[in-house]
Amino acid sequence: MTTVLVLDFDGTMTDAEAEGRPFRDGYLDDLAALCGRAPGDAEILAIADEVEAELSAAPASHPFLWMGRAVAPATVDPYLRMVPIAHRILDKFGAIPGATDRGRLLGSVLYKYNYAKTLGQPVFRAGAGEVLRALGGSEAWIVTNSDTHAVAGKVAALDRDTPGVAWLTSRVRGQARKFDVDDTWAGLDAELAVPGLDRPVLLRRRMYHDILRTILEGANATFADLVVVGDIFELDLAMPLQLGARVGLVASERTPPYERAFVEAHPRARMIEDLAEIPAFAFA
Numbered sequence: 611m612t613t614v615l616v617l618d619f620d621g622t623m624t625d626a627e628a629e630g631r632p633f634r635d636g637y638l639d640d641l642a643a644l645c646g647r648a649p650g651d652a653e654i655l656a657i658a659d660e661v662e663a664e665l666s667a668a669p670a671s672h673p674f675l676w677m678g679r680a681v682a683p684a685t686v687d688p689y690l691r692m693v694p695i696a697h698r699i700l701d702k703f704g705a706i707p708g709a710t711d712r713g714r715l716l717g718s719v720l721y722k723y724n725y726a727k728t729l730g731q732p733v734f735r736a737g738a739g740e741v742l743r744a745l746g747g748s749e750a751w752i753v754t755n756s757d758t759h760a761v762a763g764k765v766a767a768l769d770r771d772t773p774g775v776a777w778l779t780s781r782v783r784g785q786a787r788k789f790d791v792d793d794t795w796a797g798l799d800a801e802l803a804v805p806g807l808d809r810p811v812l813l814r815r816r817m818y819h820d821i822l823r824t825i826l827e828g829a830n831a832t833f834a835d836l837v838v839v840g841d842i843f844e845l846d847l848a849m850p851l852q853l854g855a856r857v858g859l860v861a862s863e864r865t866p867p868y869e870r871a872f873v874e875a876h877p878r879a880r881m882i883e884d885l886a887e888i889p890a891f892a893f894a
Contacts, residue, residue, distance in 0.1 A: 611831075612835055613831075613837060613892060614750075614829050615837045616836065616837070616838045617752050617838075617840070617888075618752075618753065618754060618839065618846045619752050619754045619782075620755075620756055621687045621842070621862070622735075622846075623742070623885070624732060624735060626687040626689070626862075629731070629733040630687060630728060631688070632727040633689065633692070633725055633728050636724040636727050637720055638658055641654060641696055641700070644705050654699055657695070657699050657702060658695045660698075662685075662691055662695070665684050665685035669685040669864075669868075670683070670806060670808065670866060672684045674690045675693070676789040676790070676791075677713075677790075679791055680809050681791060681812060683842070685864055685866065686841065686865070692716075692721075693716055696716050696720070700712065736885070737885040737886050738768060739768050739769075739774075739775055741885045742765070743773075743774035746775075749829050750781065751778075751781045753818070753825075755785070755786050755789070756784055757784050758784030761784055762779040786817065786818045787815075787818060790816070790818075792816035797814070797819060798852050799852060802848055804868055805868065813849050813852055815845075822836065833853040834854045834855070836855035837855065837856045837891070838856075839857070839882060839888055839892070840860065841859070841860045841865075843859050843872065843873060854878075856878045856880075857878065858881075861881055
């Protein structure tokens with residue numbers, strides 16, 4: 611049997627909060643300009659802090675919306691949190707009222723422009739380099755929503771500090787579109803009920819599935835041979851778990867309690883409190 615390990619990257623191998631600060635600061639300055647305010651405007655910053663406090667206090671009540679669907683918790687990382695923050699700011703000042711124009715602006719233009727500000731200063735979780743180096747020679751891959759070359763560049767940067775991880779640069783599969791839900795695909799159940807979450811977890815992430823399936827086919831493996839490790843259960847882990855994979859949820863201070871409880875109770879799932887646990891969990 612060949613065990614195939616698939617890792618998410620941003621937020622899983624990196625410290626999203628530290629790495630995302632330039633993204634957050636730049637995004638808020640862009641929103642201020644769109645609203646006729648100066649960079650660092652106190653009211654803009656106050657709205658952002660207000661929304662973040664609301665998300666943190668009740669993560670189950672504040673989903674990240676993509677194409678009008680609730681597809682993830684909005685609180686987990688600064689990239690997801692910025693969308694409800696942006697909507698609140700634009701609504702407050704009556705800017706970009708059209709849903710289509712606003713969606714393009716937030717989901718593509720401002721995201722890509724400000725994400726680029728994080729690339730020159732990646733911030734890795736403790737032990738990331740040692741873990742990736744230890745996986746050398748295994749059937750391990752990185753599957754990420756981010757751009758393939760951007761994440762490969764982060765791996766290359768990590769290799770300069772921890773030589774022996776560059777082998778993974780050719781094993782990055784980006785643009786996984788884990789947010790996208792395809793209702794027409796009947797490859798698995800449409801929904802998963804998670805205790806403590808009033809809405810269902812939507813499972814039909816077909817584009818993400820197809821990337822995983824291609825990796826498995828190349829290794830002559832099945833979903834029963836797959837281990838997936840990520841930091842957001844709903845995006846990274848729910849669909850492969852439903853198809854028979856084992857999954858590891860990398861913990862952070864912002865992991866929703868309902869995600870932690872579900873993972874701790876499931877026989878094929880495990881909380882990862884330290885990245886050093888990954889090799890033994892995957893290949894035991």
